[in-house]
Amino acid sequence: MVVGEVAIETDVIIIGGGPGGYAAAIRLGQLGKSVVLIEKDKLGGVCLNRGCIPSKALIHTADQFHRLNDFEKMGIQLPQEKTAVDLNVWQDWKKGIISQLNQGISHLCKENGVTVVKGQATFLSDDRIGVETDGDFETYKFEHAIIATGSRPFIPSFLNVDGRYILDSTTSLQLKEVPPSLSIIGGGYIGIEMGMAFAKLGTQVTIIEMANRILPQVADNLVKEVIRNAKKLGINLKTSTRVEKAIVEDGQVHLHVFSEKHGTEVIVSEKTLVTIGRIPNTQEIGLNQAGIAVDEKDYIVVDTECRTNVPHIFAIGDITPGPALAHRASKQGIVAAEVIGGLPSAIDSSFVPYVIFSDPQIAGVGFSREEAEQQGYSVKTGKFPFSANGRALATNETEGFAEVIVDAKSHILLGMHMVGADASNLIGEGVLALELSARVEDIALSMHPHPTLTEGWMEAAEAVLGHAIHIVNK
């Protein structure tokens, strides 16, 4: 510490302006606290700048492009010339979306009295933090701090992400041309989302996954629908396969992979995308100086109020153990802010919905059948296929189904899961139902609008009770 240094005093320091950090900042502003939000790059974090939002823009574009194939049967006549995608133009569109959202966050921060500081933050002690901005160094003294530094892609040491041949999720969204071929290491949700999007844009995609199937965290029956479609799109799925080496040669990536079934093989592609997981950004922020503990995987363990072991310092989002999802971070951010503001807030629910923008989409909340049984519930389930839903037929999106899992005794809903078009938008009903401790009858008895995909939930609920209308109940 510099002698004679003057620290700027603030009620709360927030490190990281992602969906967790900025939500916390705004909420603290609402609660009348002075807040300094430190962001080393751009407000919105990975989610807005390099993750959720741009990837959804790419997936949507790919989807629209892919749908042109169905136009003929609907009677739409396209010009004879071959259709094409120009990713240069797409990049501009993407930037426009991001910039609009960026500005929105800046505006909200400003209106709520949040001071946004650009720079790299490091704890100096448990009540001081240093921020380095373009060579300048400023010290802040705080009453409370919220750490919201997020996560980054995990890259194994034998891979060198150069942004040209070997890409991570960030650089894959910066491509200006659709690559003719792409191998993806990791068949988790990011790998599958990106793989299906590029396949729709015309890329020859290979996905390499160590587990025996893609999306290993998601229930088997849901993933089946995605596997079928991936194969239809010509994606080569290599499961139970390990990548051992990556060599860039003659402008191509040669991946040496090994599986019990096929032994060693070499997969050659234009580019390789690495999506095998994310690691928390907890190393370079001086946690030791503040006395903040991490677990063996470098996550910061917090209690239900999002407090770390240092009670006036909070941690939220991807750096805390649990799924690395923006909505979890935002909720934690708001809880931490309210606790600091003296309100009795807490993370008191285990219902964290998940959404996968595969084709078809998968979304769910609560237990899968298997998890519920492991918890000791005796379980009833009901399923309704979208092939029996009028709206799904009319929009040419008949794949997938809705599934509800209930406690056989009380009929309280334990889990709601869906694979199908727009599952991401439909899961909101599931979250609400579970948070309100609804019973399956509550959904079955509620009037659902026709013709919509939401009827899928109603029919699945009725199926549990043995009286779905549009399928034969067994």
Add this chain to the structure above:
Amino acid sequence: MVEFKLPDVGEGMHEGEIIKWLIKEGESVTQDQPIVEVQTDKVNAELTAPATGVVKKILFTEGDIVEVGTTIFTIQEENDISVPETFVIEKEPPVMQPADVKVNSEDITSKPHLEAARVLATPYVRQMAREMKVDIQQVKGSGPAGRIIESDLQQFIENNQFKQVNDNNNDNKILQNAAPIETVQEKGLEERILLKGIRKKIAEHMVKSVSTIPHVTHVDELEMDRLKELKDQLKTYSDNKDIKLTFLPFFVKAIVIALKEFKTLNASIDEKTNEMVLKNYYHIGIATNTNDGLIVPVIKNADQKTIFQLADEIRQMAIQAREGKLSLEQITGSTFTISNVGPIGGLHATPIINYPEAAILALHKMEPRMVVRDLEGVIRLMMNMSLSFDHRLIDGVTAVRFTNRIKELLENPILLVVEMR
């Protein structure tokens, strides 16, 4: 790990006071070994270990008032392999080492879903619980499928008014008797004492009785001279047997004889099934004053006991009651109650029925009074008795006939001999 929750050892008790711990944390115990003494509304109970193992944690100290269903101690069973605790709600910041020392949180990272035990309540009700400082895990839900609704929180608070969430030891689950028992306000102008223990139980019981049973009270008088004569004659015999003979056993005897003839007075109404329950057993409760308040020891099967046996039992029970040594069994199950307030004084009363019984008989002061016999004023040893009865079960005529019969038996105690079996 076995959690021992305070059981309901009395009839519908809500709470108990920890009187004495018989073991310490860390001690080994065998199954059924006595662990703790608990005092409930009216009785002391010794609670035993549910399993063999080591007492891990004692959660309350002596003198604490604990609600039924609250964990009061935990036992690590012998064969219980310690599993890392899952990430459950705890207020305490996780105790961990600084960043260069790693802690194991495998459970946390691999099973994010399972972290908090699910409470069946909407998000807003959960928020309200925090605002009201109620540990929602402790609240019983009255909504569909056990859902906790707003009114359940209110009810929970009402049931725990003298308890408060103890913030100091960071454990929401422990409710302590932290509020002062007495709050003297305005320098002694009024004194406030919380209703608790026997007093609270009595209060609840009286409200229940009066609000359920339509009471009617009927008063009559007894001429006691002949009974006194008989009692005095028997004194030599009773003294030899070391029995202190009072009038009360004679009353018990007479009442039992009358009850056998007037079945609706030894009865109750089962409100759930809408049935009259006529009882063929005769357990007579005798309201007894103790330092802590009124208590009603019960003479079981009074019809099968002799006058001397009754006298002896009444005396033993009175002693036990005053020493607080009565078992739950000895104070429950009466079918008819006598309130013997005569020794203290008073002409007549409107006693409240010991719910769910059908009637109660209060015995009043015995005194020489001027009465008219054969159109002449004479002095006799007189006593009043007041019978309150459940007018749903018993008509006025029946009640009068019942007391007439008691009067007949006691004014002519020779009849008691006739009725003997």
